[in-house]
Amino acid sequence: MNTALEILKKYWNHHSFREPQDKIINAVLENKNTIVLLPTGGGKSICFQIPALVKDGICIVVSPLIALMQDQVDSLNNKGIKAFTIASGTSQDDLITLFDNIRFGNYKFLYLSPERLQSPFIQEKIKQLDINLIAVDEAHCISEWGHDFRPSYRNIKILKELKPTTPVIALTATATKEVIDDIANSLEIKDAIVFKKSFYRDNLAYQIFSLEDKLGRLLQICTKTKAPIIVYVSSRNKTKEIASFLNANHFKASFYHGGLSAANKQEAFDNWISEKTPIIVATNAFGMGIDKDNVKVVIHLELPNSIENYIQEAGRAGRNGKKAFSAVLVNKNDIRIYKERLENAFPTIAEIKHIYKSIFSHFQIANGEINEEVFEFNLLKFSDKYKIPANKVATTINLLEANGILQISDSYDKKSTVQFLTSSNRVLNYSKSDSNTTKLIQLLLRSYGGIFEQETKINEFWLAKKAHLLSRQVVTILTKLETEELITYKKATENAELYFLVPREDDKTINSISKNIQKYIKQKIRKATDLVAFIENDAVCRSIQVLKYFNEKEFNKCGICDVCLANKNVYQDVSKEIMAYLSSNKTATSKEICEQISSKEDIILVNLQQLLSEEKISINNFNQYHLNE
Structure with a gap:
């Protein structure tokens, strides 16, 4: 059996753990329940992935985000570690096959959404697995006091009932004491050891600038900064608009948001990582899986959603330990607009009922019926058809998903899939007459584990880059191979996938979750109020404000935030x-x-x-x- 350090070297090419990763891993290996609070960039995933690899059996990872699950599964598979997640709308027959593959195929990780755990069939299948660890990622979602409460997370404790002797590790980047206590109670792990790393960053200056000419200051910061920059904005259109503005002013910038195609998303990310375009303008969809240590400045051109969101986003600067900056640019209208947008973002219960009924009408699903199909859903077309503001439709769908009523996977989360239907030799023999086909097939075989056993997510843009082909050439080759019945190839569509988890019962369904919805909205408003208070408080050191918010007891003035610098008056x-x-x-x-x-x-x-x-x-x-x- 390999030790934790040997596994770290073998798969991650690191030669030592960051504090306190080794202590957390040792506690898990001793079968102790643990709650882990590590700020953004603290290396949370390793804390459950390495002990799961040391131990026999499989680790179940519960995560709220389909994109995050898929990114981690892809990352593990690319390392040669077998991991799997269950796609929305998978039929029961397919699930039987999938769980047989998981059970007998030497898999080490099964990623599940909390909604999936509601299925009695999946619960029964989990009983049959040798589970060595239960990992709950983004664990703050379990608490109504958290900044992203998801009631479906309350059901995760079913895993403790199914596997009562299996240790649990709950992980989050941002949590107050209220949230940590709520996590322990909800997961029934009151005996858990809590590992908490301070939010204090001595190299990161939190600076709030109140000014009218925000774009002028943006240009100043970009001119002075000779290192990678992230600029956060609140809308998809704004990402393109600000990136174009920067490019017009002779900077190299790309933009990133959730609505981009997989290829465009990958291209923007790769260009920023390689520093071909060292500035990236993004919505908060840009964040998962970022591991770039030389970001010098994170700029917020508009206010973030909460202090938790702000700390996560600002914390992407200065991970190399060198001096870095978080700059929030605000003017007189920003807070007024922020409050108005907050008021208009949340639909009433009556509006939620109307939107919910309209979704069923849109797909022609009768009352009392549950349809297990996967439906393609275009939010903007739906909003236009039923004359409902798109932001209220989006919020309603998020609330319905959080409460386990439906599940939705946006197109940018989806990837095309490939599965080989015959032996690699036969496919390679078929391709001998075409060097591009041979090159692509060999790349697929090297890059994706389990491609013969199941439909495997691929990225055509990444394959094209690696094989020195055009994306359209990759699609043409894969389509031809499918025509010859050598592979199955399912190309991602541009729409979202929507999957219903409960029968249609209209008002009855919404009434049953109305208290959860009202709590959620109340909590969002409180978080926004806390953020505005933080932005407007120019009398107390920013670091002290952050540390007090997260219930830390020891703190000194940072000396580098806007408040401290103003008070120095030197x-x-x-x-x-x-x-x-x-x-x-x-x-x-x-x-x-x-x-x-x-x-x-x-x-x-x-x-x-x-x-x-x-x-x-x-x-x-x-x-x-x-x-x-």
């Missing part, structure tokens, strides 16, 4: 830098000088005034500064 002499710049450029406006010199704008302006008073520089009729002769 004059910084940058006159030499200003004069050197003017010496090279002859004339420049204050804005141009601020873009080039690495200091705060107000400090630069004070220095300019001092140089003017000393008659070392002058200003012309065009508000340009220049050196005096």
Whole structure:
């Protein structure tokens, strides 16, 4: 049996654990229940993946996000570790085959959504498996006090009933003491050891800038920063708009949001990772699986959803331990718009009932009927057809999914699938006359484990890059192989997949979850109120505000946030830098000088005034500064 450190070296190519990963792994290997609170970038997945690989049997991982589950499954499979997740709408016959493969195929990980655990059939199949560990990812979802409460997470404790002696590890990046206590109670692991790493980041400066010209400040920050940047915005259209603005100003930027095709999403991510486009403008869909340690600045052009979201997103900067910045740019209208958007985002119970009925009408499902098909669903077309605001439809669907009424998988979460129907030799013999086909088949065989046993998720764009082909060539080859009945190839569509989990009962269904919905909305409003208070509080060190929010007891002023810097009120002499710049450029406006010199704008302006008073520089009729002769 390999030790935890040997497995870390073999599959992750690391030679030591980060604190406190080794302590967590040892506790799990001793069959102790654990609750793990590690901030973003703390390496939570390794804390359950490595002990599961050390022990005999299979680890069940419960996660709320289909995309996150698939990313982790793909990552494990690419390492040669057998992992699997069950797609929406899989029939019972297919499930029987899948569980037989899992049981007898040396699989190590089974990823499930909490909704899947409601199925008595799946519960029965889990009983037959040798489960070595139960891992609950994003465990804050179990608590109504968390920032992303999902009532379906309350049902996870069924796993403890099915496997009472199997240890449980619950993991989250952001949780208050209320949430941690709620996790322990809900999962019935009150004996759990809690591992908690401080949220204090001595190299990360939280800075809130109140200003009217946000785009001007964005350009200044991008000019001064010679390292990768993430810019967060609140809408898909804004990602493209801001990326275009940056490119028009001679920066290299790409954009990323949930509605992109798999190929475009992968291209944007790869270009940013490789620093072909070192700036990426994104919605909060950009976050899962990011492991880039040299991000220098995370900029929020619009307010995040909560303090928890903000800390996760800001925490993607400075993972290499070097000085990094989180810059939130706000103006007078932002908070007003934020509050208005919050009020308009949540539908009433009556509106939710109307939307729920309309979805059934859209798919022509009768009252009392449960249809186990997978339906293709286009949110914008549905909203237009029934004259319902798209944001309210989206919120309603999220609420219905969180309460176990339906399940939805957006197209950007989906990938095409391939399964070989014959031996590799036969396929390779078939392809001998075409080098591109041979190259692609060999790449598929090397890259995807289990491709003969089941439908395996692939990424045509990634395959094309690796095989030095065009994406359309990959699709053409795979389509031809399917025509010859050598493989099955299911190409991803652009619509979402919607799957109903309960029979149609209209008002009765919504009435049964109305209390959960009202709690959820109340909690969202409270989280938003806490965030606004954080943004507006310019009297207390930002780090202290964050640490108090997460119930930490020990804290000192960080000395690097906007509040601490303002309170220092120390004059910084940058006159030499200003004069050197003017010496090279002859004339420049204050804005141009601020873009080039690495200091705060107000400090630069004070220095300019001092140089003017000393008659070392002058200003012309065009508000340009220049050196005096």
